[in-house]
Amino acid sequence: MNSINKLMKYETAGDPISGTLWTRKTREIISNELLTIGISIGKTTIGKLLKKMDFSLRSNNKKISNGGRVLTKEEAEKRNNQF
Numbered sequence: 001m002n003s004i005n006k007l008m009k010y011e012t013a014g015d016p017i018s019g020t021l022w023t024r025k026t027r028e029i030i031s032n033e034l035l036t037i038g039i040s041i042g043k044t045t046i047g048k049l050l051k052k053m054d055f056s057l058r059s060n061n062k063k064i065s066n067g068g069r070v071l072t073k074e075e076a077e078k079r080n081n082q083f
Contacts, residue, residue: 004049007033022056 007030014021027043034041071079
């Protein structure tokens with residue numbers, strides 16, 4: 001677990017009120033980085049270790065700026081054309 005702590009030193013975020021911690025790295029990235037230093041460990045085991053270290057497994061959620069309304073095909077095409 002010490003190697004995981006070193007890898008996540010600058011990739012840890014959290015909520016100061018609740019004390020919840022999470023990492024900006026995925027389990028796969030952590031697994032691959034450990035492999036480069038000679039430690040072979042699977043992503044499932046990484047997830048279990050992170051839970052033992054009191055990390056919450058989170059994923060990024062894209063916020064939709066239109067209030068969650070689904071765009072019609074024409075609206076989506078107009079929006080895409082402006083870029």
